[in-house]
Amino acid sequence: MRRGAVAVLLALVPVLFVVPLADAEPAQSDLWYLDAMKAVEAQEVSQGEGVTVAVVDTGVDPEHIDLRGRVLEGAVITADGPQPGDTSDRDGHGTAMAGLIAGSDTDSDSLIGIAPEARILPVRIDRDADGTLDQDLVYEGVRWAIDQGAQVVNLSLTGRGQHDDAWKRELIEYALEHDAVIVAAVGNRTPESAEVGEPAAIPGVIAVSGMGKDGEVWSGSLTGDQVVLCAPAEDLPHLRPGGGMRMASGTSAATALVSGTVALIRSAHPDASAAEVVTRLVSTATEAGDSGRDPEYGFGTVDAYAALTTTVSSGEQYPLDLPDAPAVVEIADGDVGGWWLAAPALVAVLAGGAAFLWLMRRSKGGRRMVPAESDA
Numbered sequence: 001m002r003r004g005a006v007a008v009l010l011a012l013v014p015v016l017f018v019v020p021l022a023d024a025e026p027a028q029s030d031l032w033y034l035d036a037m038k039a040v041e042a043q044e045v046s047q048g049e050g051v052t053v054a055v056v057d058t059g060v061d062p063e064h065i066d067l068r069g070r071v072l073e074g075a076v077i078t079a080d081g082p083q084p085g086d087t088s089d090r091d092g093h094g095t096a097m098a099g100l101i102a103g104s105d106t107d108s109d110s111l112i113g114i115a116p117e118a119r120i121l122p123v124r125i126d127r128d129a130d131g132t133l134d135q136d137l138v139y140e141g142v143r144w145a146i147d148q149g150a151q152v153v154n155l156s157l158t159g160r161g162q163h164d165d166a167w168k169r170e171l172i173e174y175a176l177e178h179d180a181v182i183v184a185a186v187g188n189r190t191p192e193s194a195e196v197g198e199p200a201a202i203p204g205v206i207a208v209s210g211m212g213k214d215g216e217v218w219s220g221s222l223t224g225d226q227v228v229l230c231a232p233a234e235d236l237p238h239l240r241p242g243g244g245m246r247m248a249s250g251t252s253a254a255t256a257l258v259s260g261t262v263a264l265i266r267s268a269h270p271d272a273s274a275a276e277v278v279t280r281l282v283s284t285a286t287e288a289g290d291s292g293r294d295p296e297y298g299f300g301t302v303d304a305y306a307a308l309t310t311t312v313s314s315g316e317q318y319p320l321d322l323p324d325a326p327a328v329v330e331i332a333d334g335d336v337g338g339w340w341l342a343a344p345a346l347v348a349v350l351a352g353g354a355a356f357l358w359l360m361r362r363s364k365g366g367r368r369m370v371p372a373e374s375d376a
Contacts, residue, residue: 030247031112032213033232033257039114042261042304046268048115053101053152053263054145055256056138057094059087059124061241064095066103066112067120074122077141087122089241093252094122097156099239100256101263112237112245114260114304115267121150138199139171146178151266153180154259155205156252158187158197169323172204176318179274181266183208183259185251187222196224203321206262206278209296210234210254215288217296221251227298228320229285231257261304268308275318280307282319 034040052072062071075082089095098120103113123141142153153175175182184200186209187193200207201224210221210233217223218233231254238248258281265277272280284307285300293299 030235030237033236034111034114036211036215036232037114037257037261037302038305039261042114042264042308043111043116045305045308046115046264048102048118048260048263048267050270051115051118051152051263051266052121052148052150053115053118053154053259054121054123054142054148054150055094055098055101055154055156056123056125056141056145057089057097057154057156058091059089059094060098060120060122061089061095061239062087062122064099064103064239064241064243066105066239067095067098070102070116070118071098071120071122074124075141075144076124077137077144079137082140082144087124089122089124092238092240093156094124095241096238096248097154097252097256098122099245100236100253101154101260103239105237105245112239114257115263118260118263118267121145121148139167142171142182143174146175146180151180152259152262153182154256155182155184155199156255158185158193158200158251168198168202171199172202172322176204176274181206181262181274181277183255183262185255186210186224186227188220188250189222193222196222196226201226203323204318206258206281206320207298208251208255208258209298210249210251211288211297211301215301217289218249218251218254220249221254223296225295227295229258229281229299230254230288230297230301231261258302261302261307264304265307273316275316276312279319280310280312283312284310 060071061067073084074087076085076087099112101113102115102118102120104116105112123145125137125141138157145153172182182199183206186196186200186207196207199205207226207228209223209227209230210218211230212218212234217230221233233251233254234249235247236249236253237245238253239245261281262277265272265280269276281302282299284303286303287300289297
């Protein structure tokens with residue numbers, strides 16, 4: 001398998017409010033996504049008990065009070081393979097995703113995550129000083145997580161990967177052979193990103209677009225024929241390492257919410273195959289766009305309660321297209337693409353401060369993120 005440098009977005013870019021949630025309980029209106037997904041009703045049926053969700057990301061803060069007791073021992077993925085060690089979060093993105101999957105607001109005793117009894121398996125990707133990493137590390141992280149028994153793999157990251165079809169098919173086949181479900185972000189709309197990237201673009205992956213508070217596709221979300229489901233992405237509470245919360249938007253968050261919903265289903269229906277789990281999601285989604293599957297909402301917006309309680313066929317046929325059989329091709333060592341975190345929208349509300357806008361430039365055959373200040 002070829003190796004090449006790829007890039008990550010080094011920091012979660014939040015939508016900050018004048019009074020940050022780090023110093024206050026989340027208002028009920030901040031939990032709008034729970035109502036939009038009918039998660040409150042679903043949590044009366046299941047809270048994700050017995051399910052492990054792998055978060056392949058920047059790590060997870062195991063000591064965050066709203067995640068304490070839910071974070072398992074994970075691994076750091078390096079060029080030498082998976083290594084035991086410190087999987088805590090230096091950036092904040094992974095902790096935020098874990099919170100939306102399985103967090104709870106201890107101060108107000110309200111649930112932040114979709115599946116608060118699920119367990120989080122942190123898979124931290126090791127990076128070079130300039131932020132680049134090898135595409136194969138992401139793949140290795142997915143394989144390692146599945147080997148540890150993860151039933152759900154959350155990939156809140158995206159990029160313009162150029163892996164050949166054989167690699168894509170191997171990834172999906174490995175997951176299905178081990179009865180695991182892979183959920184990935186379609187990515188956020190920027191001047192440089194206009195198309196759904198991988199891994200969301202890989203057939204067989206649950207590709208998630210973002211929904212706004214108005215029930216329409218969130219303006220910052222990419223769309224395309226690869227979209228499978230749509231979930232809330234705008235103004236969501238994100239846990240941050242060390243404690244507290246902040247509000248942010250992004251398809252990363254939407255992806256985490258779908259992964260949490262998968263955990264609810266797998267807990268309520270422990271004998272259900274990956275095929276049945278995905279069938280439950282797509283067949284019960286609320287149609288929001290054109291009739292049938294469409295490029296904005298996919299099969300529709302996620303209805304967690306319906307996905308848990310509706311009777312569906314227990315057939316083993318996977319409901320999504322799978323990668324084509326691989327062709328025999330030669331891959332040049334220097335032919336690489338980029339992956340980066342599908343971090344929140346680059347929109348900030350700052351009192352008397354400055355917003356950071358991330359610009360891209362080509363470097364070392366991959367993509368690198370460099371900050372530039374602009375007035376808020």
